[in-house]
Amino acid sequence: MTAAAFTAAQWTRATGAGVDPHEYRRVTEGLTSVADWGPSLLRTGHAHLERAEKAESSVSAGEHLLMAARWFHLATLTHDGEAQRAAAEADDALNRSLTLLEPGARRVTGEGFTGWLRGPTGAPGTVVVVPGLDSAKEEFLDLASALLARGLAVFIMDGPGQGVLAATTTLRPDYEQVVGRVVDALGITRVGLVGLSLGGYFAARAAALEPRVAAVATVSGPFRLDWEQLPPPVRDIMARRTGGDAAARDFARQVDLTALAPRIAAPLLVVDGGQDVIPGVTNGEPLARTAPHGTYLSVPHGDHLLGNARPDWLPHLADHMAHTLRGAPA
Template identity: 35%
Template sequence: MPDAAIETALAHWAPRLIQNGVDYNDMTSTVARTATWADWLPQWNRTADEQAAFAREADAAGHALTAGQAWRRASVNRHFGKFVWMLDTDLAAEATRVSVQETLAALARLDPTGERLEVPFADGTVYANLRRPPGVDRPPYVVLIPGLDSTKEEFFFFEQSFLDRGLATVSLDGPGQGETGLVLPIRPDYEVAVSALLDLLTGRSDLDHERVGVAGVSLGGYYAPRVAAHEHRVDAVVGISGPFRFGDMWDDLPPMTRQTFVVKSGARDDEEGRRLALALDLTGQCERIAVPALYVTGRLDRLIPWQQTQRQAAETPAGTFVCFPDGNHGVSNLPSKARPMIADWMADQLGAGSAADRRAAA
């Protein structure tokens, strides 16, 4: 019987694992042999290693597609193994680094446009993955922002929903996230990292810099409105299950989520973590947003109450609020409804569209 921490993790995030590419069979077999939270990352590493071994076999046989798909599965398995798992930060950091390389191996085989970006920033480097839609010379693009312990390696299928509609994607590990977070802690003014990214991209002729969107999930749903409030180059923003003020629900967060914030923010203890979480506050920010904004959440969200996201929309001049009655955190239990809606909305705002949409309009 799994311990309470494992039961909590599955109750909150099992649909999210599946939505973002964890094979259901990998999940069930891994959970079945995991007795305690301490076993969680080691057992997910074992599952990821099995997929990586299969990927190497496929590579050796010259089967690039099969290898790419296996590398993607290895990466996302390993990512979710160290997701909000703070029991051994060195082991979690190593899993982060390996997951990054596995996603790059997957992109090299599955998407020839995939490109790793290294963005000079403050006292470190911010990392991102760029992907471009086929058949579009200068596509608009969307910066995709993860949450508290999410990373760009989690976004392969989220990216695809935008790519299919003619939008390029730039998935970002900002301060406190993924490989960037190994050096740079969480900061409330996340927009400075996106500004540095946009500065780097400005010199590229293969992207349309007059049509730029930003979309963030969970804590990224706080970061994305911050970006839109301060970065004039953003033309549309989506926030998914984001908090208005993260510290408001501190006492109700799962213990592993609070511990993750403490570690990722550089706080000394839980009380300092609470204080830093209260600094992630959109008071006076949403009213500065001058572009179309879509806020999406689920009424059954047990991590970020839907009223927090609703407040974001209410205080944004051009804000639209969509709440799925049966949706959970990130609406990850309804991906066939939420993701197409979000991607269609962004494509409409940026004047993009899929090849099928363009043919229908012709």
């Protein structure tokens, strides 16, 4: 793939993650090779770190650090030799930003997960944001902001094989075990889950098997995967994140919600983009149809993760989580 094609393919994902579209164009328009992506985005992240050092207020410093975290995360998307370093820098920038901007935020780490608990102590509900195949807690900060604006507490996390944990762990299909440990560590009795991309499968599976899940939403989540039809780049990422081709094949085989969907007791919102067509991936309509309390929202012009259509789904999803969790013990 050419550099131009790669940067065009990442356009809505990057802007959906919250980077400035004009800065994205400036940073990427001169790339001559996909190999230039990581180093270029790392430099951009470091430029925001320099702005943070020179900032005249802690708020400005924190905002620059938050933007640096986004750029560092996006630098991991080529999965080259710089990816591990970029993930660590994203994690560090996020840590520093939340320390400045949200003194009440709390880092919580346990077996197979790490993340930040944000929001009011007496929130009416807590939402765990679950990333996907090659996403991380730094990618969905705008989603977290929408949930926080509705008075909810939010736990943004990396699980096994994700974000800063990708260097030392591998993806696992039984994500309900991870969610259970998160709920225990947060000390809550009920939780909402929002899963994005492959995280949609993780969230739906956890909702079926973890009784403390009281609300759930998926965005561009797969209902089922067919390894033989998956595009080679997706297979390569899955092999890298699971520990090899055989492990990836086995992982993909287990991504199937046919038997689990009817067991999801919590209110479920399934969001898909009509332009999200990935070979080997069954979109979420069967999940919404077979779950007892499923609702389906398909945005015709939306792409994968619907970064090009956020007004069409993000407020609705945030309201769904707030309305469902309102009054539930936090």
